[in-house]
Amino acid sequence: MSSRRPLALIVAAVLLAVLLILPVGHGSYFIYLLCSWLMFTIAAMGLNLTLGYAGRISLAQASFMGVGAYTTAILTLHGWPWLAAAPVGVLLCFVVGLLLGFPALRVRGHFLAFVTLAFNTLFFLVARNEDWLTGGSYGLSDIPRPRIGPISADGQLAFYYFTLAVSALAILALWGIVRSPWGRAFKALRENEVRAESLGLDTRRITLLAFAIGSAFGGLAGAIEAPLVQYIEPNSFAVGESLKVLLMVVVGGLGDFWGPALGAAMVVLLPEALRGTRYYLIVYALFVIALMVLKPTGLMGIGKTFLARLAKSRAAAATEAKP
Amino acid sequence: MSQFLQVVLSGLSTGSIYALAAVGFALVWQAAQTVNFAQGEFVMLPAFFALVAIHWFGWPLWAGFAFAMLASLAILGLAFKGLVVQPMMPDGGLPLVIATMAVSILLKESVKTFYGAEAQPFPSPLPDGTLQIGGAVISIRDLFDLLASLAVVGGLTLFLDRTRTGRQMQAAAQSPAVAEILGVDVARMTLYAFLVNAALAAFASFLVSPTYLAKFSNGESLGLVAFIAAIVGGFNRIRGALVGGLLVGVLDNLVATYVTQEYRAALPLVLLIAVILWRPQGLLGDAEGRTV
Numbered sequence: 001m002s003s004r005r006p007l008a009l010i011v012a013a014v015l016l017a018v019l020l021i022l023p024v025g026h027g028s029y030f031i032y033l034l035c036s037w038l039m040f041t042i043a044a045m046g047l048n049l050t051l052g053y054a055g056r057i058s059l060a061q062a063s064f065m066g067v068g069a070y071t072t073a074i075l076t077l078h079g080w081p082w083l084a085a086a087p088v089g090v091l092l093c094f095v096v097g098l099l100l101g102f103p104a105l106r107v108r109g110h111f112l113a114f115v116t117l118a119f120n121t122l123f124f125l126v127a128r129n130e131d132w133l134t135g136g137s138y139g140l141s142d143i144p145r146p147r148i149g150p151i152s153a154d155g156q157l158a159f160y161y162f163t164l165a166v167s168a169l170a171i172l173a174l175w176g177i178v179r180s181p182w183g184r185a186f187k188a189l190r191e192n193e194v195r196a197e198s199l200g201l202d203t204r205r206i207t208l209l210a211f212a213i214g215s216a217f218g219g220l221a222g223a224i225e226a227p228l229v230q231y232i233e234p235n236s237f238a239v240g241e242s243l244k245v246l247l248m249v250v251v252g253g254l255g256d257f258w259g260p261a262l263g264a265a266m267v268v269l270l271p272e273a274l275r276g277t278r279y280y281l282i283v284y285a286l287f288v289i290a291l292m293v294l295k296p297t298g299l300m301g302i303g304k305t306f307l308a309r310l311a312k313s314r315a316a317a318a319t320e321a322k323p
Numbered sequence: 324m325s326q327f328l329q330v331v332l333s334g335l336s337t338g339s340i341y342a343l344a345a346v347g348f349a350l351v352w353q354a355a356q357t358v359n360f361a362q363g364e365f366v367m368l369p370a371f372f373a374l375v376a377i378h379w380f381g382w383p384l385w386a387g388f389a390f391a392m393l394a395s396l397a398i399l400g401l402a403f404k405g406l407v408v409q410p411m412m413p414d415g416g417l418p419l420v421i422a423t424m425a426v427s428i429l430l431k432e433s434v435k436t437f438y439g440a441e442a443q444p445f446p447s448p449l450p451d452g453t454l455q456i457g458g459a460v461i462s463i464r465d466l467f468d469l470l471a472s473l474a475v476v477g478g479l480t481l482f483l484d485r486t487r488t489g490r491q492m493q494a495a496a497q498s499p500a501v502a503e504i505l506g507v508d509v510a511r512m513t514l515y516a517f518l519v520n521a522a523l524a525a526f527a528s529f530l531v532s533p534t535y536l537a538k539f540s541n542g543e544s545l546g547l548v549a550f551i552a553a554i555v556g557g558f559n560r561i562r563g564a565l566v567g568g569l570l571v572g573v574l575d576n577l578v579a580t581y582v583t584q585e586y587r588a589a590l591p592l593v594l595l596i597a598v599i600l601w602r603p604q605g606l607l608g609d610a611e612g613r614t615v
Contacts, residue, residue, distance in 0.1 A: 282429060285426070285432065286429060293410045
């Protein structure tokens with residue numbers, strides 16, 4: 001594993017370079033899609049922590065994005081700088097995650113899925129009905145773009161670089177979490193809960209922590225969404241959106257660190273690519289069904305199988321060439 | 324008082340349709356551990372099969388219903404089981420959940436693209452009149468919905484408890500390995516569960532569509548309510564799903580009338596959370612059987 005680390009670093013550096021030059025010369029819609037992809041990547045990576053690493057199904061990620069987005073929007077509309085408002089949103093998500101997780105994580109599997117689903121729907125109802133706070137179904141508009149010191153992220157390209165920087169930091173933080181003793185505890189939990197418990201892990205506390213951290217990443221994604229779209233309304237955080245984030249995690253590759261980035265690209269960009277045809281959502285649904293039936297490990301699974309085969313055939317060729 | 328009675332009766336009528344969807348949902352869950360996120364769309368679709376037969380082929384009403392029932396059995400029963408669920412067994416897990424979500428998108432979008440996005444009026448063989456019961460006014464249709472659903476679920480319970488095939492289906496669901504050893508054809512019993520679910524969904528579709536019109540997005544709320552009804556009643560009990568459906572229907576109506584219109588959709592959810600936290604096996608379920 002350690003021999004592969006330089007390779008991973010090189011890949012990450014190349015990827016970052018590509019992302020730095022990719023939007024140059026493109027129209028603002030393309031840049032918007034890239035920002036949207038980065039934002040969903042953060043949300044999906046957070047969910048992946050809960051789901052892929054700690055093995056708990058949560059269908060509430062969109063509501064956490066909502067908590068982050070509404071907090072950021074309301075505070076920045078009241079004149080707070082983004083740098084102060086966003087952490088409040090993220091922290092709030094962490095706390096809400098703890099409060100929701102504490103009772104909900106007593107149940108598991110599909111029950112947890114339904115409790116979180118119910119939470120998401122409740123959040124939606126509150127966002128739609130409490131006009132005084134959230135603007136009701138009209139939502140909140142004219143959300144300002146962040147401004148850090150003299151630098152403003154008003155322009156589309158400037159905002160993209162701002163999003164990229166925040167995403168890179170978030171992903172770095174997640175990378176650290178996954179490799180920390182906590183992260184290893186999450187994995188131990190997923191592989192064999194009884195064994196993890198017998199080895200002295202407080203499984204309930206670890207799961208709760210994974211859930212709260214995953215929720216906080218959802219909040220960060222929301223904190224980016226508010227200034228990105230500059231307009232938020234309850235439908236952006238409905239249950240369907242949570243299912244979309246779940247789809248990203250599973251399609252990308254459950255429990256794989258980079259899977260959600262790939263899954264988010266697929267979910268955000270593929271419908272755009274197919275938009276020309278009348279049947280794009282039908283094609284899309286068929287593709288997802290086929291992927292899940294034929295390759296449940298997702299796109300990363302396909303990539304890994306392909307690489308393994310390539311390595312194998314190369315090794316075979318090498319041994320054949322020797323004598 | 325008569326208003327109260329009326330609210331309860333119409334709640335029971337809506338609830339009975341939720342119950343049909345919830346019972347099918349519980350059956351499929353028991354037989355194949357499949358949480359079918361497309362259940363709402365399963366109830367939405369059969370009405371469109373009937374509309375296709377009636378409007379596109381020009382068939383009479385009864386033939387349209389028969390066609391819709393057969394098409395549902397073939398597509399929502401046979402094809403869903405054979406093409407989506409079967410290849411992912413025995414350990415479908417999360418990918419299976421995602422696949423059923425994709426099925427729900429597929430069904431919704433197909434109806435929208437190939438039939439139309441507008442709500443379609445749906446024919447009913449029943450008269451439009453109303454009846455007076457103890458001062459409450461209830462439409463003949465609502466009353467028929469309630470009685471027909473109760474009869475179907477009652478018949479299904481009898482079938483599962485009293486017939487050889489029904490008991491084999493239960494055995495196959497509770498303990499597939501033991502059932503197999505005892506000579507039960509587990510694969511066939513699982514297929515039966517999917518077929519029964521498809522038939523229940525088609526039946527619910529025929530009942531619900533005349534009142535609420537047939538629309539591609541009808542399944543969205545129905546599916547969620549069906550889950551909730553199934554969980555509240557008890558996942559491993561058919562009767563539980565029936566009671567859950569009726570309860571959700573009545574409470575929903577009561578809350579909307581007497582408490583709050585804006586938060587009416589919240590009530591089933593609060594009920595769901597309360598039941599999951601305090602009585603995860605459901606109101607009528609027992610803790611034995613499949614643990615979730």
